[in-house]
Amino acid sequence: xxxxxxxxxxxxxxxxxxxxxxxxWGSWPLFQSTINMERRMMVPDFEGLLAPSFLPELTALPxxxxxxxxxxxxxxxxxxxxxxxxxxxxxxxxxVLKEYLIRGLVKKVLILAPAxxxxxxxxxxxxxxxIPAIAQxxxxxxxxxxxxxxxxxxxxxxPHKEKIYxxxxxxxxxxxxxxxxxHKTKNYQFVRHLKKKFCLLLTATPIQNRLDEMFxxxxxxxxxxxxxxxxxxxxxxxxxxxxxNHHHLIKLMNKVMIRNRRQDTGVEWTARKVExxxxxxTEEERSLYQALEQLVRSQPDDVRSAFSxxxxxxxxxxxxxxxxxxxxxxxxxxxxxxxxxxxxFQNALSHIQNITHxxxxxxxxxxxxxxxxxxxxxxxxxxTQLYLQWFFKQNGITSVPFRGGFKRGKKDxxxxxxxxxxxxxxxxxxxxxxxxxxxxxxxxNFDLPWNPMRLEQRIGxxxxxxxxxxxxxxxxxxxxxxxxxxxxLLYEKIHLFEQAVGQLDDILExxxxxxxxxxLVDIFQHSKTEGELHVxxxxxxxxxxxxxxxxxxEERFSEERNSSIS
Amino acid sequence: MKNEIHLFLEDYFKAxxxxxxxxxxxxxxxxxxxxxxxxxxxxxxxxHYAEKTGMKAEPLSVTFITDQTKIPADLEGESIHFGTPxxxxxxxxxxxxxxxxxxxxxxxxxxxxxxxxxxxxxxxxSYEANHKKDIFYSLGLxxxxxxxxxxxxxxxxxxxxxxxxxxxxxxxxxxxxPKSGVKRLQRFLTSQLEKENHQWAVKAQKExxxxxxxxxxxxxxxxxxxxxxxxxxxxxxxxxxKIDVNIINGxxxxxxx
Numbered sequence: 001x002x003x004x005x006x007x008x009x010x011x012x013x014x015x016x017x018x019x020x021x022x023x024x025w026g027s028w029p030l031f032q033s034t035i036n037m038e039r040r041m042m043v044p045d046f047e048g049l050l051a052p053s054f055l056p057e058l059t060a061l062p063x064x065x066x067x068x069x070x071x072x073x074x075x076x077x078x079x080x081x082x083x084x085x086x087x088x089x090x091x092x093x094x095x096v097l098k099e100y101l102i103r104g105l106v107k108k109v110l111i112l113a114p115a116x117x118x119x120x121x122x123x124x125x126x127x128x129x130x131i132p133a134i135a136q137x138x139x140x141x142x143x144x145x146x147x148x149x150x151x152x153x154x155x156x157x158x159p160h161k162e163k164i165y166x167x168x169x170x171x172x173x174x175x176x177x178x179x180x181x182x183h184k185t186k187n188y189q190f191v192r193h194l195k196k197k198f199c200l201l202l203t204a205t206p207i208q209n210r211l212d213e214m215f216x217x218x219x220x221x222x223x224x225x226x227x228x229x230x231x232x233x234x235x236x237x238x239x240x241x242x243x244x245n246h247h248h249l250i251k252l253m254n255k256v257m258i259r260n261r262r263q264d265t266g267v268e269w270t271a272r273k274v275e276x277x278x279x280x281x282t283e284e285e286r287s288l289y290q291a292l293e294q295l296v297r298s299q300p301d302d303v304r305s306a307f308s309x310x311x312x313x314x315x316x317x318x319x320x321x322x323x324x325x326x327x328x329x330x331x332x333x334x335x336x337x338x339x340x341x342x343x344x345f346q347n348a349l350s351h352i353q354n355i356t357h358x359x360x361x362x363x364x365x366x367x368x369x370x371x372x373x374x375x376x377x378x379x380x381x382x383x384t385q386l387y388l389q390w391f392f393k394q395n396g397i398t399s400v401p402f403r404g405g406f407k408r409g410k411k412d413x414x415x416x417x418x419x420x421x422x423x424x425x426x427x428x429x430x431x432x433x434x435x436x437x438x439x440x441x442x443x444x445n446f447d448l449p450w451n452p453m454r455l456e457q458r459i460g461x462x463x464x465x466x467x468x469x470x471x472x473x474x475x476x477x478x479x480x481x482x483x484x485x486x487x488x489l490l491y492e493k494i495h496l497f498e499q500a501v502g503q504l505d506d507i508l509e510x511x512x513x514x515x516x517x518x519x520l521v522d523i524f525q526h527s528k529t530e531g532e533l534h535v536x537x538x539x540x541x542x543x544x545x546x547x548x549x550x551x552x553x554e555e556r557f558s559e560e561r562n563s564s565i566s
Numbered sequence: 567m568k569n570e571i572h573l574f575l576e577d578y579f580k581a582x583x584x585x586x587x588x589x590x591x592x593x594x595x596x597x598x599x600x601x602x603x604x605x606x607x608x609x610x611x612x613x614h615y616a617e618k619t620g621m622k623a624e625p626l627s628v629t630f631i632t633d634q635t636k637i638p639a640d641l642e643g644e645s646i647h648f649g650t651p652x653x654x655x656x657x658x659x660x661x662x663x664x665x666x667x668x669x670x671x672x673x674x675x676x677x678x679x680x681x682x683x684x685x686x687x688x689x690x691x692s693y694e695a696n697h698k699k700d701i702f703y704s705l706g707l708x709x710x711x712x713x714x715x716x717x718x719x720x721x722x723x724x725x726x727x728x729x730x731x732x733x734x735x736x737x738x739x740x741x742x743x744p745k746s747g748v749k750r751l752q753r754f755l756t757s758q759l760e761k762e763n764h765q766w767a768v769k770a771q772k773e774x775x776x777x778x779x780x781x782x783x784x785x786x787x788x789x790x791x792x793x794x795x796x797x798x799x800x801x802x803x804x805x806x807x808k809i810d811v812n813i814i815n816g817x818x819x820x821x822x823x
């Protein structure tokens with residue numbers, strides 16, 4: 001085949017000049033040495049990874065090297081990196097980037113990450129990979145620097161957006177890419193219009209169970225890989241929620257996605273020790289919990305639908321402050337912006353006032369004191385976070401808060417304070433992503449999220465590469481409440497905690513209940529009463545048990561078949 | 567054994583006339599010359615200030631560690647290995663300093679000897695599509711009779727070459743001008759490259775076509791939107807095969823026949 005050949009003619013022009021003016025000429029030993037170096041740095045083969053030999057101080061794990069190799073060799077630099085939390089997706093992306101830089105296939109790079117992770121990306125790339133990456137701060141960064149890291153929220157806004165559209169990127173890396181699953185959002189449209197030769201999408205959330213999201217994510221990477229939207233629905237969708245041609249779909253996905261699980265990595269993991277800590281309400285707390293039910297019942301029908309009893313009760317299991325905060329917001333909604341609470345709220349409010357102790361907080365205090373080491377406390381509620389901070393201070397324990405909404409600098413600062421000075425870090429849900437806290441190995445789940453993936457992300461903050469000690473997880477729940485039942489179903493019936501890390505989504509996948517996530521949303525977000533929740537939970541439980549049985553049977557069957565062959 | 571980076575740095579600082587302060591098997595301490603300080607240390611304001619005020623400028627001394635396992639425990643310095651920007655920087659500087667060379671062969675003989683002019687070029691040929699591979703060529707051209715010698719560096723490495731014309735030697739004036747000599751070597755290289763079947767390019771072409779088909783099918787029912795054309799252009803950039811030929815360095819070498 002004929003291939004276009006391009007000669008660079010600048011050398012011969014310059015040679016003529018040097019001959020005319022008799023020099024300057026280079027030194028022969030350095031000339032020889034330079035040629036040796038040049039040859040050493042050439043790309044000897046189309047295949048294989050050069051990056052590791054350029055990074056002697058980086059100990060990349062086998063699954064990370066293999067991932068990088070597959071992306072470069074087999075996937076043509078377009079891939080979804082979907083390893084489980086804590087397996088080092090950033091390392092894989094760094095390896096791919098370094099490989100392409102060494103090979104000279106990539107020069108101009110855009111990295112989009114959540115605002116909270118921008119400085120961390122810059123730090124990792126410069127220190128671990130010797131890649132001169134710049135965290136975007138100035139408007140002119142886009143054309144001034146070759147490798148720029150930015151938050152997508154900044155990048156998609158004018159005037160940045162227009163400037164970015166002008167750039168011809170060789171590689172675009174998007175961290176936390178599951179946020180792009182909705183193709184109608186500005187974020188999605190923005191990414192779709194980037195000029196990009198190679199592209200990496202990083203996500204820890206398994207996308208297999210959501211067909212549409214999967215379709216849109218893959219189409220961002222490689223439009224047409226799963227066909228057009230119409231072809232895709234026809235081929236793989238059955239009704240609203242079911243999948244058909246499952247195996248064919250998995251085959252296609254494996255061409256664009258790498259998903260390592262913890263148990264496949266061959267790395268020894270420290271253990272997870274899980275302890276359920278049951279706390280009993282004081283009488284006052286119990287009566288608030290019950291009063292909330294009356295409060296919701298007493299609302300007229302049209303108003304009642306706006307109330308989520310479940311939400312309120314889950315808050316009551318966390319702190320009265322959390323309940324109060326929600327009640328105040330409801331009152332505002334009902335009364336316009338009047339600050340007066342409606343009459344029907346008074347009973348619940350007086351119950352709040354009667355509460356003098358927070359049983360869970362006291363339990364947490366005891367635990368923190370007895371651990372006498374760094375502890376992370378996760379709560380779903382801002383109000384609880386504030387309360388706990390105050391409460392610990394009263395009792396002579398130093399703590400720092402952590403929230404997703406903090407600016408980059410503040411996050412780094414808080415992390416540092418926690419590492420160097422404070423004993424406790426109190427984080428809300430959004431604080432989870434990308435926070436590496438291997439120096440700590442005690443986690444208290446002050447209240448429990450209903451979504452098990454979120455719990456996995458919480459634990460993933462500390463139980464990741466670099467953790468040298470066993471990780472202790474304490475799950476708090478109040479006896480005989482909704483919380484107790486969440487814990488029972490999700491975390492005891494399915495044995496989620498006893499499983500090695502990350503098997504969770506494995507289970508959710510293999511259970512083959514498509515849209516497990518949707519079931520959970522339905523149960524925990526849409527159930528109006530505990531009774532409804534209870535029934536739905538029972539159903540799910542039964543379905544899971546059945547799926548597990550099928551799975552076992554399937555395994556037995558395949559074992560028998562194997563043994564009969566041998 | 568000193569590693570290849572260590573040897574390279576020694577050659578570099580020797581050639582650029584920086585003074586060695588201390589050497590171990592795994593480290594090098596050097597006092598930079600003003601010229602190399604300006605090239606490597608990135609402190610233009612200092613030099614500007616010194617020159618404006620007439621202050622006596624002091625070039626820096628630096629310590630590079632090329633092998634952590636072979637240095638005294640208390641030695642501090644900048645670690646340097648493949649992949650560090652510092653090595654890239656020094657390598658670029660070394661390339662700048664050695665792009666052109668003129669050498670004479672030295673032989674211990676007592677009578678007058680003619681030296682024949684040769685053109686040397688060291689070339690990096692890059693096959694590039696979605697993957698990439700480099701091939702090194704070292705070519706020599708006799709500027710009198712047009713003979714082409716491959717692997718020319720290997721030949722030269724075995725000879726005693728010096729930068730000043732030795733006593734008792736005289737050079738023969740080239741019949742072929744060096745610039746047209748470069749052209750001849752380019753033609754030679756082109757014919758070599760055209761002989762190959764370039765399976766890599768065929769493969770890239772095929773993958774390109776496949777991806778184009780996918781892209782077309784994605785937008786089958788629609789008026790093609792802007793995103794289609796962006797993606798299409800990106801595929802071209804990703805897959806279109808090409809060969810880049812760059813001369814790394816070279817020069818004129820006078821050799822005994």
